[in-house]
Amino acid sequence: MVSANPHQTIHTGGLTPLEQELALASFGPGAHDPAQTRGVLVDDGAQASPRGADAAAQAAATLDAVETAIANATGTTGATGVASAQSDSVDAARGDPSASQSNPLHHGGDQAAPAYAPPPRYDPRNPHLGVWNAHLASVRARNALALPLRGCGRLTRAAGLVLEAVGLRLAVGAEVMIELPPGSPLPMAEAEVVGFAGDKLFLMPTTEVAGLLPGSRVWPLESAPIADPMAGAKRLPVGWGLLGRVLDASGRPLDGLGALDTEADAPLTAPVINPLNREPIHEVLDVGVRAINALLTVGRGQRMGLFAGSGVGKSVLLGTMARATSAEVIVIGLIGERGREVKEFIEQILGEDGLARSVVVAAPADVSPLLRMQAAAYTTTLAEYFRDQGKHVLLLMDSLTRYAMAQREIALAIGEPPATKGYPPSVFAKLPALVERTGNGPQGGGSITAFYTVLTEGDDQQDPIADSARAILDGHIVLSRTLAEAGHYPAIDIEASISRAMTALVDDQHLNRTRAFKQMLSRYQRNRDLINVGAYVSGRDAVLDRAIALYPRIEAFLQQGFRETANYDQSVDMLGALLGNISGNAQGNGSGART
Numbered sequence: 001m002v003s004a005n006p007h008q009t010i011h012t013g014g015l016t017p018l019e020q021e022l023a024l025a026s027f028g029p030g031a032h033d034p035a036q037t038r039g040v041l042v043d044d045g046a047q048a049s050p051r052g053a054d055a056a057a058q059a060a061a062t063l064d065a066v067e068t069a070i071a072n073a074t075g076t077t078g079a080t081g082v083a084s085a086q087s088d089s090v091d092a093a094r095g096d097p098s099a100s101q102s103n104p105l106h107h108g109g110d111q112a113a114p115a116y117a118p119p120p121r122y123d124p125r126n127p128h129l130g131v132w133n134a135h136l137a138s139v140r141a142r143n144a145l146a147l148p149l150r151g152c153g154r155l156t157r158a159a160g161l162v163l164e165a166v167g168l169r170l171a172v173g174a175e176v177m178i179e180l181p182p183g184s185p186l187p188m189a190e191a192e193v194v195g196f197a198g199d200k201l202f203l204m205p206t207t208e209v210a211g212l213l214p215g216s217r218v219w220p221l222e223s224a225p226i227a228d229p230m231a232g233a234k235r236l237p238v239g240w241g242l243l244g245r246v247l248d249a250s251g252r253p254l255d256g257l258g259a260l261d262t263e264a265d266a267p268l269t270a271p272v273i274n275p276l277n278r279e280p281i282h283e284v285l286d287v288g289v290r291a292i293n294a295l296l297t298v299g300r301g302q303r304m305g306l307f308a309g310s311g312v313g314k315s316v317l318l319g320t321m322a323r324a325t326s327a328e329v330i331v332i333g334l335i336g337e338r339g340r341e342v343k344e345f346i347e348q349i350l351g352e353d354g355l356a357r358s359v360v361v362a363a364p365a366d367v368s369p370l371l372r373m374q375a376a377a378y379t380t381t382l383a384e385y386f387r388d389q390g391k392h393v394l395l396l397m398d399s400l401t402r403y404a405m406a407q408r409e410i411a412l413a414i415g416e417p418p419a420t421k422g423y424p425p426s427v428f429a430k431l432p433a434l435v436e437r438t439g440n441g442p443q444g445g446g447s448i449t450a451f452y453t454v455l456t457e458g459d460d461q462q463d464p465i466a467d468s469a470r471a472i473l474d475g476h477i478v479l480s481r482t483l484a485e486a487g488h489y490p491a492i493d494i495e496a497s498i499s500r501a502m503t504a505l506v507d508d509q510h511l512n513r514t515r516a517f518k519q520m521l522s523r524y525q526r527n528r529d530l531i532n533v534g535a536y537v538s539g540r541d542a543v544l545d546r547a548i549a550l551y552p553r554i555e556a557f558l559q560q561g562f563r564e565t566a567n568y569d570q571s572v573d574m575l576g577a578l579l580g581n582i583s584g585n586a587q588g589n590g591s592g593a594r595t
């Protein structure tokens with residue numbers, strides 16, 4: 001507020017440094033001398049100091065005061081307004097930038113600016129204050145209209161899968177938007193930074209880039225400086241509303257059931273869990289498959305590999321587990337599958353009951369490799385969400401090999417040298433990074449039990465991905481083409497399969513029976529030809545004799561119809577009924593709880 005003459009009352013609260021400086025420049029010297037100034041500086045909320053004794057220290061003026069000063073200067077307000085003002089001042093006060101810009105810049109001092117002759121009621125020592133203030137006001141008004149400054153780079157190269165951009169400094173994994181020309185189906189293309197060389201960024205698009213022009217502008221998704229490293233990360237929907245839904249790699253519904261009902265979103269990466277904080281695997285997870293429950297017992301939080309060539313029953317086995325498991329939530333990632341197979345899996349193998357407590361993320365073979373990788377990460381993110389809510393989650397990923405292949409496509413495209421069987425080293429780093437996100441959470445929390453299918457090309461168990469997966473997983477179930485061809489389903493090769501957590505999960509008797517079962521099966525397989533041609537004479541080998549006698553029951557035990565399920569207790573009881581008191585030479589040490 002400013003009082004009328006002879007004294008102006010000027011408030012000093014809420015000023016920017018620049019405004020304070022201006023006020024100081026304008027009012028400061030005069031503030032000490034009542035003879036020279038009519039201004040009295042007052043701190044907001046403080047008592048007025050008519051003489052402005054400490055005005056030099058407090059020398060600042062509020063916007064109110066300055067505006068009123070302009071009004072006085074230009075005669076635009078109040079009955080005591082100025083009759084006339086110099087044209088520049090008037091223009092400036094009206095916000096005419098052309099007028100207001102020039103004067104302050106070219107004004108050398110009070111005497112050198114006759115054009116700013118002060119109005120009668122205004123401090124003659126501050127003729128240009130109004131001009132300055134008007135200028136500031138117009139700058140502020142223009143600032144308010146201006147869009148935030150967004151740094152952008154330019155696209156310099158698009159070759160194969162990879163785009164190159166210059167002019168940006170972004171971290172690997174950052175998201176960018178690339179402009180597409182008008183008329184393109186999408187206004188912008190999305191891409192991710194997958195590498196760099198010097199000042200060139202390598203970008204991998206995640207959406208359609210048809211129509212991309214050389215020199216297109218590239219913006220970081222988050223251009224503001226960010227304190228939280230996860231703040232700019234891509235987040236996808238998670239939540240209980242996703243149960244029963246089928247989503248794509250970006251969390252968009254594929255099932256035509258309308259918008260998603262989600263309560264939260266989560267980033268695609270997660271902080272590494274301290275291995276010492278993880279709950280050990282000590283509880284059995286019922287997977288509904290007899291051969292696995294009884295002979296390859298799986299624990300909650302265990303990570304298993306399902307190793308098989310194509311067409312030997314991986315998808316059917318995963319579907320059986322999804323329908324019959326005791327896990328509370330199932331998260332299924334279909335990565336790099338044929339598009340037709342996705343529908344078949346959901347409708348015929350998983351079925352309505354299985355889908356009701358599942359979330360399916362599908363990224364078939366025809367989507368970009370980046371999206372295939374993103375789908376695997378999203379599947380894991382969803383499982384982590386449910387685990388962090390204390391639930392026991394079953395994660396089924398078909399397949400880990402396709403995930404590795406997607407990373408191979410990207411890595412080779414950006415020039416990473418191939419190592420083993422064309423797989424660049426980054427592939428072998430990505431696999432454990434993905435797999436380690438699953439498993440048990442901190443003590444007392446939920447768990448993610450995971451099954452990853454691993455394709456063994458030409459049923460070659462020494463495939464580098466199979467090798468690497470075997471090393472990072474807590475067990476492997478091998479499906480045999482020979483068994484599948486003989487109509488033996490699920491075609492689990494019991495001898496070649498192992499559950500590394502089993503000894504900590506089951507009691508000694510169960511473990512001994514498992515060993516005895518494997519011994520008999522193995523002995524029978526090795527002598528099958530002799531037995532078939534009648535060359536084996538009974539009585540020579542007691543184990544083989546028992547195996548021959550029990551073989552039809554062993555086979556029946558191992559086989560399970562597509563729609564049949566066998567819970568954990570039934571499976572163990574049936575094994576007991578089959579083997580009775582027969583025991584192998586194993587010594588178990590566990591006594592796991594049944595669930």
Ligand SMILES: Nc1ncnc2c1ncn2[C@@H]1O[C@H](COP(=O)(O)OP(=O)(O)OP(=O)(O)O)[C@@H](O)[C@H]1O
Nearest residue numbers: 309310311312313314315316317489490560561562
């Ligand atoms: N438990 C089962 N009972 C009867 N038939 C089965 C069973 N499991 C698999 N099959 C047969 O095997 C075929 C192939 O199974 P599935 O699609 O699960 O194989 P896959 O390993 O997933 O193949 P791909 O590598 O092509 O994905 C099925 O179409 C079905 O005919």
Ligand SMILES: [Mg+2]
Nearest residue numbers: 314315341398
């Ligand atoms: Mg399959």
